[in-house]
Amino acid sequence: MVGAGMGGLAATGAIARHFEQVVVMERDALPAEPAHRPGIPQGRHVHGLLVSGQRALSALFPGFEQDLVRAGAVPLIAGLDIRSERPGYDPFPQRDLGWSSYALSRSALEHALRRRVESLANVELRQPCRVLELLATPDGATVSGVRCENGDGSRETLAADLVIDASGRGALTFALLKSTGRSPPEETTIGVDFGYATCVFAVPDDAPTDWKGVLTFGGRDPQSSRGALLHPLEGNRWMLSLGGRHGEDPAGDIDGFLAFARELRTPTIYNAVRHAKPLGPVVRYGFPESVLRHFERLETFPRGLLPIADAICRFNPIYGQGMSVAAQEACLLERLLERLSEESDPIGGLAPAFFAEVPALLDTPWSVATMDFIHPSTRGQRPADFETRLKFGMALTRLAAQDPAVHRLAAEVQSLLKPRSVYRDDPALMRVISAIMAQV
Numbered sequence: 374m375v376g377a378g379m380g381g382l383a384a385t386g387a388i389a390r391h392f393e394q395v396v397v398m399e400r401d402a403l404p405a406e407p408a409h410r411p412g413i414p415q416g417r418h419v420h421g422l423l424v425s426g427q428r429a430l431s432a433l434f435p436g437f438e439q440d441l442v443r444a445g446a447v448p449l450i451a452g453l454d455i456r457s458e459r460p461g462y463d464p465f466p467q468r469d470l471g472w473s474s475y476a477l478s479r480s481a482l483e484h485a486l487r488r489r490v491e492s493l494a495n496v497e498l499r500q501p502c503r504v505l506e507l508l509a510t511p512d513g514a515t516v517s518g519v520r521c522e523n524g525d526g527s528r529e530t531l532a533a534d535l536v537i538d539a540s541g542r543g544a545l546t547f548a549l550l551k552s553t554g555r556s557p558p559e560e561t562t563i564g565v566d567f568g569y570a571t572c573v574f575a576v577p578d579d580a581p582t583d584w585k586g587v588l589t590f591g592g593r594d595p596q597s598s599r600g601a602l603l604h605p606l607e608g609n610r611w612m613l614s615l616g617g618r619h620g621e622d623p624a625g626d627i628d629g630f631l632a633f634a635r636e637l638r639t640p641t642i643y644n645a646v647r648h649a650k651p652l653g654p655v656v657r658y659g660f661p662e663s664v665l666r667h668f669e670r671l672e673t674f675p676r677g678l679l680p681i682a683d684a685i686c687r688f689n690p691i692y693g694q695g696m697s698v699a700a701q702e703a704c705l706l707e708r709l710l711e712r713l714s715e716e717s718d719p720i721g722g723l724a725p726a727f728f729a730e731v732p733a734l735l736d737t738p739w740s741v742a743t744m745d746f747i748h749p750s751t752r753g754q755r756p757a758d759f760e761t762r763l764k765f766g767m768a769l770t771r772l773a774a775q776d777p778a779v780h781r782l783a784a785e786v787q788s789l790l791k792p793r794s795v796y797r798d799d800p801a802l803m804r805v806i807s808a809i810m811a812q813v
């Protein structure tokens with residue numbers, strides 16, 4: 374396993390039951406306590422775990438939710454505890470939708486997951502250990518192991534039946550495809566040029582009690598892209614991430630940061646943090662584009678290799694999907710290993726089966742990411758039916774505001790508990806939505 378980020382740790386839970394020994398190689402020296410590390414630069418920004426991701430991790434590591442509670446995670450009642458402010462709905466009706474999730478920092482979440490992986494008897498977590506290249510048999514048909522560099526500078530070769538590339542970028546997989554004379558997968562991209570800035574605050578004594586977090590969307594004018602998420606963290610803290618597109622980036626100093634917060638469409642977040650104590654500096658992050666790699670379209674792929682998580686698909690982080698999709702992919706991997714264990718060459722069948730099934734898993738979260746085309750400066754190929762999708766989304770939002778059952782269904786789709794096809798499967802709902810679409 375290359376990488377001990379969210380994808381690598383979740384996938385280790387999936388494969389540990391099916392292999393004698395698993396070696397997880399991570400280039401960072403991993404901190405003993407929840408702490409930031411250089412290999413996860415995004416970890417200083419809000420990382421919301423959707424309830425689907427939480428359930429996927431609990432399926433892989435039974436009782437994981439209790440680990441989150443022990444890590445100090447803040448319980449959030451879906452639909453109630455995060456105040457959602459969007460044009461025309463300030464706020465969107467707050468109602469208990471019937472499930473809970475947990476809010477905590479990326480470092481605390483990853484630390485809790487790492488603890489679980491470390492407790493698996495047949496798993497060795499090697500760190501710091503950078504994988505330098507994937508190795509293939511002379512005919513290039515099979516990946517046979519990796520060459521890596523340990524923390525003391527020594528280099529070695531490790532043989533493996535299966536190498537999973539959970540390195541985030543997937544550069545090792547691309548290099549191997551090239552060196553074995555294969556083409557890289559085609560990519561679909563959505564250029565968003567999103568600029569993030571984040572600061573952590575102590576929750577003040579006079580903090581509002583009618584919400585635990587706030588999500589503020591930009592204005593109706595698609596030119597105004599400024600948005601924000603104020604998220605609770607373990608240790609009675611708030612993490613505030615501000616963002617804008619195509620140069621509308623928030624500043625990296627606290628005065629500029631607060632000035633950006635003051636100019637949000639609503640005053641809720643600024644009023645909450647203006648007198649709160651910052652607990653660290655403002656940190657920034659640039660996210661250029663969402664990327665979907667179509668591994669399923671490749672004619673040949675080396676046996677014994679599998680890319681996973683961000684190495685397959687990276688989403689605009691504002692939708693909070695990447696970690697949950699990584700966990701769902703790990704559950705898919707587990708199901709496939711179970712199914713293929715009956716067959717004569719389970720490893721030979723693994724990547725083709727995974728690539729065949731992963732597009733269905735990615736369909737709903739990728740369709741969420743395509744909503745970025747609402748902003749005219751977004752780069753890439755708009756889906757041909759984008760205007761219809763937009764109208765559908767507006768009609769659904771209007772209906773969800775009025776009808777708790779529709780609100781719940783829409784939240785289930787947004788949380789990746791259900792695929793977007795559930796709308797189509799409900800003719801009565803579709804009739805009402807079509808009627809509203811005719812008016813919007």
Ligand SMILES: Cc1cc2nc3c(=O)[nH]c(=O)nc-3n(C[C@H](O)[C@H](O)[C@H](O)COP(=O)(O)OP(=O)(O)OC[C@H]3O[C@@H](n4cnc5c(N)ncnc54)[C@H](O)[C@@H]3O)c2cc1C
Nearest residue numbers: 376378379380400412415420421504682683690693695696
């Ligand atoms: C600003 C920002 C905010 C985000 N917010 C959210 C959010 O709210 N919710 C959400 O679900 N997702 C969010 N994401 C996405 C989320 O961070 C990723 O989807 C998720 O971490 C993907 O997991 P991964 O294992 O593929 O990669 P990562 O978690 O990035 O892990 C990759 C690991 O591989 C290691 N590595 C890399 N190369 C090597 C090598 N050669 N040898 C050994 N180790 C190597 C790295 O050090 C790292 O530990 C956000 C992303 C960004 C950029």
